[in-house]
Amino acid sequence: MPETATARPAGLPAARNSEGDQMSAAHSALLNTMQQRFGERFSISTALREQHGGSEAHHTPALPDAVIFAETTDEVAEIVRLCSASGVPVIPFGAGTSLEGHLVATHGGISVDLSRMNEILRVSPEDLDCTVQAGVTREQLNTYLRDLGLFFPIDPGANASVGGMASTRASGTNAVRYGTMRENVLSLTVVLPDGKVIRTGGRARKSSAGYDLTRLFVGAEGTLGIITEVTLRLYGIPETVSAALCSFETVEQAVGAAIAVVQLGIPVARMELMDRGLVAAVNAYSGLSLKLEDSLVFEFHGAPAGVQEQIELVQAIVEENGGKNFEWASTPEDRARLWNARHNAFYAVVSQRANAKGWSSDVCVPVSELSGCIRYTRELLEDCSVPAAILGHVGDGNYHVVFAVDPTNAEEMAAVAAINKKMVRRAVSVGGTCTGEHGIGIGKIAYMREEHGDAVDLMATIKHAIDPTGIMNPGKILPVA
Known part of the structure; x- marks a missing residue:
């Protein structure tokens, strides 16, 4: 699929499969050296390599040859020097939450786990x-x-x-x-x-x-x-925090209200869109009973008087755009429950289908183009054969679509890829970006030149100047030359 095309830096071996290719003698010697140096913090166990070479998203895993748990900057520098001398790729690993295949070891190498660097x-x-x-x-x-x-x-x-x-x-x-x-x-x-x-x-x-x-x-x-x-x-920490959810008959009304809030400069802290498909999934997954309508969730921060003023202004805008049924989360527990449900949107959609994996794509567009782009995306989803939902940080023009997919079903994956491509190209065509916050990884490489044109060549020049042997997380961001 074009969404997973990767670049092969000069000097590196061809991309590995999940089992790995035959290692060179120098490569094996490097692993032996690292095992002696880092002891039990070095591992070639399949289970640990699988954890570090994949993700909860749909991208095909590719395993590193080994995992090392670093504890200091000096140790990271030592690992990188050893890998550089042997021409072995290095893939940094944090909490493993990325969604666009950033951690996939496309050319094997060493996964440097930084989770113990937690001071x-x-x-x-x-x-x-x-x-x-x-x-x-x-x-x-x-x-x-x-x-x-x-x-x-x-x-x-x-x-x-x-x-x-x-x-x-x-x-x-x-x-x-x-x-x-x-x-x-x-x-x-x-x-x-x-x-x-x-x-x-x-x-x-x-x-x-x-x-x-x-x-x-x-x-x-x-x-x-x-x-x-x-x-x-x-x-x-804000003196006063207040959150509310309101519902709309259409997603266009919800987006219209969000745009009006932004244009009036009301300093809301959060303004999140959940379409009715997501609300249904969240209710089932998190045990809530939110109204099954397209919804906006707001959070307000500030001094009591300032928060009250924000609330009154936003309520008026919402009502002008057909919004209704304000539900307030007035206690910290209620706010935590509401936002935890929103944060679990990815899992809520995926849970609608047994043994599914999540495909989460995001784009970001100028706020004035948001309504048209979301409407277009909704039309694309009408014929989608898998569970899918729209959500987003609509205050800055960023929205997401989460699909529950079967990665073994080639026809289904191709259909979702086609929807994703159309959504991304629409965003780029109106001055937006192929990703507002997930990053490129391997998942959005195909759109880099479409968005940035010849500036991609300058990115490649910078990459080569800093990393001439191409060992740093190869196969990410930059398209095939």
């Missing part, structure tokens, strides 16, 4: 920033920050690692107010493909000193280096 190194409440190791998860960080009256708002749903979130330029439900990882990463510690360790910036909130290397590595998906430490912006 919160520094928090500065006065400066509203912190530095953490890459394996720290967002929930772990927010639990630590809670007693300081602070939080980190980027919430992609899954309990992803901070390093992985930086690598994929993640965002999520709070992006409409707080932005994405691009806006919230101040600096990085990165191990380059030759094993050299660099810092990409400092803690100042702005700088005019040289190239913006931080933004170069945020979103690079491990193809330019391995992120081992991240310095993040933090925010004060």
Whole structure:
């Protein structure tokens, strides 16, 4: 399928199958060296390699030759130097929550698991920033920050690692107010493909000193280096938090209300679309009883008076667009239940079909084009033979479709791929992007040149300059030359 086309860097072996190809003597010697160096933190067990070479999504797994659990930046640098000397690929691994095949070992190699690099190194409440190791998860960080009256708002749903979130330029439900990882990463510690360790910036909130290397590595998906430490912006926990769900007779009404909220500049923290198919799936999966209509979920942050003003303005806009049945989640428990149900949307859709895998695609378009694109997507889904639902962070024009697929059914996979292609091409044609937050991985490579044109060649030049032997997470982002 075109969605899984991958590039083969010069000097690397051909892509491996799930069993792996014959290893060279040098490759075997490297594995022996690493086993002696890392002991029980080195593994070639099939079960562990399967865990690190696949995902919960539909992409065909491809296993690494070994997995190493690193614990320090120096260890990561040592691993990379050894792999570089032998021309062996390196695939960074965080929490394993990515959806576009970022972790698939298309050319074998070493999966470097950073999950044990989970220390919160520094928090500065006065400066509203912190530095953490890459394996720290967002929930772990927010639990630590809670007693300081602070939080980190980027919430992609899954309990992803901070390093992985930086690598994929993640965002999520709070992006409409707080932005994405691009806006919230101040600096990085990165191990380059030759094993050299660099810092990409400092803690100042702005700088005019040289190239913006931080933004170069945020979103690079491990193809330019391995992120081992991240310095993040933090925010004060809002004095008042309130959430509400409202329903509409049509998805166009819901999107119209969302667009009006954005255009009026109302600073809602979250504004999520759930179509009625998703509401039905969420009700069944999470034991809720939400009305089976197209719905918007809002969350408001701020001082009591400010939150009340936001609520009144949004209610008026919703009613003008045909919205009704406001249901308030006034307690922390009610809000947690509502947002957990929304975050479990992927599993809710997949659970509608026995032994299914999830295919989750996302696009992002200018807000003015959102209604037309979602309407077009709904029309595409009318003839879809598998369970599917639309959801999205409509406040910033980002929406998703989740399909429950059988990866062994070639005809079915081709049909879903055709829907995905039409949805993506419509988004790109109106000035949007093939992915708003999932990243490229192997799943969206086919659309890179369509979206970026000759700029892809500049990306390839940067990749070759930093990683001339192509060992860093090969087969991701860049299309076949």
